Amino acid sequence: MDKILVIVGPTGVGKSQYSIELAKRLNGEIISGDAYQIYKAMSIGTAKITKEEMQGIPHYLVDELCFDHPYSVADFQRVAREHIQTIISRGKLPIICGGTGLYIKAVLYDYVFEKEEIDEVYKDQLKNYSNEELYEQLKEIDSKSLETIHVNNRQRVERALLIAHSGKLKSDIVDEQQHKLLYNATIIGLTLPRDQLYEKINQRVNVMMEKGLLKEIEQLIKIANDDKIEDIWNLQAMKGIGYKEWKSYFEKEATKEETIALIQKNSRNFAKRQYTWFNNQLDVNWINVTTKEQTLKEALEIVKN
RNA sequence: GGUUCCAUAGCUCAGUCGGUAGAGCAAUGGAUUGAAAAUCCAUGUGUCGUUGGUUCAAUUCCAACUGGAACCA
Numbered sequence: 001m002d003k004i005l006v007i008v009g010p011t012g013v014g015k016s017q018y019s020i021e022l023a024k025r026l027n028g029e030i031i032s033g034d035a036y037q038i039y040k041a042m043s044i045g046t047a048k049i050t051k052e053e054m055q056g057i058p059h060y061l062v063d064e065l066c067f068d069h070p071y072s073v074a075d076f077q078r079v080a081r082e083h084i085q086t087i088i089s090r091g092k093l094p095i096i097c098g099g100t101g102l103y104i105k106a107v108l109y110d111y112v113f114e115k116e117e118i119d120e121v122y123k124d125q126l127k128n129y130s131n132e133e134l135y136e137q138l139k140e141i142d143s144k145s146l147e148t149i150h151v152n153n154r155q156r157v158e159r160a161l162l163i164a165h166s167g168k169l170k171s172d173i174v175d176e177q178q179h180k181l182l183y184n185a186t187i188i189g190l191t192l193p194r195d196q197l198y199e200k201i202n203q204r205v206n207v208m209m210e211k212g213l214l215k216e217i218e219q220l221i222k223i224a225n226d227d228k229i230e231d232i233w234n235l236q237a238m239k240g241i242g243y244k245e246w247k248s249y250f251e252k253e254a255t256k257e258e259t260i261a262l263i264q265k266n267s268r269n270f271a272k273r274q275y276t277w278f279n280n281q282l283d284v285n286w287i288n289v290t291t292k293e294q295t296l297k298e299a300l301e302i303v304k305n
Numbered sequence: 306g307g308u309u310c311c312a313u314a315g316c317u318c319a320g321u322c323g324g325u326a327g328a329g330c331a332a333u334g335g336a337u338u339g340a341a342a343a344u345c346c347a348u349g350u351g352u353c354g355u356u357g358g359u360u361c362a363a364u365u366c367c368a369a370c371u372g373g374a375a376c377c378a
Contacts, residue, residue, distance in 0.1 A: 011342075036342055046342085072339040102341050111338050118339095148336060153345040156337080163339085174338060194333095241342045265331080270342055276335060 001184040002088055005303060006033070006104060007097040008278050009190035010271035011241075012201040014289055016049045018190060019097035021296055023057045026095075026303065029087045031080050032061040033098025033107075036240045039067045041220060044213045045242030047204065067220060067237040068229055074113035076103045084183070101277035108185050108282075110177050116166045126158050137161060144171035186303050189284035190295070191275075201267045205260060208242065214256075217246045241266045 005028065009015050019030050032038070036046045040063045048062060060083045065071055080096065080103075087094040096104060105111070126134060135151045138161055145160045163170040192200065220243075224232040232238055233247045245262045248254035254262070278284050285302045289295050 034342085035340090070340075073341075074339045077339090100341065102337070102343095106338065109338090113339055116339075150336080150344095150346055153336090155340070155344045159339080159344095170338075177338085236340055236343085239340070239343060244342090266342080268332090272333080273335095273337095273341090277337075277341090280335080281337080 001182070002084065002094075003184045004084060004094045004096065004186075006108070006185050006187040007095060007190065008033070008099065008101070008104060008187060008274075008282065008284060009289075010197060010274045011099055011267055012047075012204050012271065013190045013192055013197060015097050015099065015190055016047075016053070018289075018295065018299065019095055020049075020053065020055055020057055021292075022299060022303075023093075023095055024055070025296075025300065026093050027091075028093035028095040029058040029090075030060070031083050031087075031094060031096045032059060033076075033080070033096045033100055033104045034061075035071065035076075035100040035103060036237070037062050037098075038065050038071055039063075039069075039237050040065065041223065042067055042216070042237060042240070042243070044208050044211050044216045045240065047208070065237075068224070068227065068235055070236050073103050073106050073111075076100075077106045077111065077113065080107045099274055101274060101281060105281055108181055108183060110180060110182055112173055112177060114163075114166075114168060114173060116163070118162060119165055122165050123158075123162060126161060131157070134158060134161065138164075142169040142171050145169065187282055187284050188299050188302055189278055189282075189286045190289045191286050192289055197271060198268050201271060202264045205242070205264045205267060209260060213242065214246075217243065221250070241270055 005022065005026065007015050007019050007022070022028065023030055034046070036042065037048050038061055039046070042048075043063075049059075061076070061079065084094045084096075084107075096107065098104060106113075129137070131151050131154050134154065134157045135146070138146060138149075138157055141164045142160060149156045149160060151157070160170045163173070191197075220238070221232060224235075229235070233244065238244055242263050245254075245259050245266065249256060249259045287295055287298045287302075
């Protein structure tokens with residue numbers, strides 16, 4: 001199996017910085033395992049690292065899409081795997097670094113995404129039903145998929161119905177998988193005590209403001225106007241933390257201070273969800289990020305073993 | 306200095322005509338297979354300011370004290 005290194009951790013813990021240091025020492029190249037850093041013109045709010053900070057280490061899946069394009073776990077899985085092969089063929093170590101748990105798991109494990117064509121007419125029809133009605137429909141078609149989907153989780157109930165409608169059942173697709181790693185992956189998780197992490201997150205949002213987050217949003221709105229995009233706030237890319245919160249601000253329903261506080265809160269909540277995923281879905285070697293030298297030493301040791 | 310009011314969860318506060326208490330927000334735990342920075346589920350964490358008194362029983366009534374607020378000097 002091909003050897004790869006994976007660096008995960010909650011938002012704001014300092015993954016990017018460590019990935020560079022490790023890449024330098026291990027002759028590696030970095031693939032971003034992040035759902036939002038793929039978008040161009042969204043740099044401050046996604047805390048993207050700059051060209052200088054990359055220190056010449058090649059990065060993939062950063063700055064590749066316009067913000068009006070959709071991006072999905074299936075896209076990520078396909079392209080990330082291609083990059084892994086290319087990097088290995090050059091004799092380098094692939095390092096996946098990011099905070100999007102689902103994306104990273106989908107690459108590492110044998111997740112299968114069938115080729116599908118969405119039936120837009122059927123999708124539209126679903127809008128006419130209540131959560132309960134959709135749930136009942138799914139119970140008839142694919143009751144097994146309901147084991148991990150709650151009635152109120154409309155997004156995922158609809159998704160399971162769409163999958164069933166396009167051919168195979170979602171539960172069958174999952175059952176056919178072996179849930180095994182496809183790579184010899186070492187997964188390192190960077191962590192901090194919760195209160196320290198939250199403090200860092202709050203500070204980071206303040207720094208984003210100083211760097212011009214609001215200007216970045218205004219710029220995106222301008223691009224959207226020029227491109228005649230109707231509702232910018234409906235774009236997938238604008239659902240990201242640090243972006244979606246500004247809708248209320250521009251509609252004069254929230255002050256700047258309230259918006260900043262909301263971004264901080266959403267970031268903290270997100271960090272907590274990330275921990276839930278990494279703790280329960282991946283086999284993570286956790287390293288407490290207190291001193292930089294110690295962290296690197298520990299990380300290198302884990303990689304060797 | 307005097308009078309009055311306040312003190313209950315991390316915060317803002319409700320409440321118990323005396324039987325050890327509950328909302329919102331924050332927070333915590335969990336699910337997660339094509340929106341995942343998304344979407345959804347669950348959970349009240351408390352010497353009811355301190356010390357005494359009355360009482361079978363005090364967070365609740367009484368007193369003193371401590372801290373805070375307002376008003377009068």
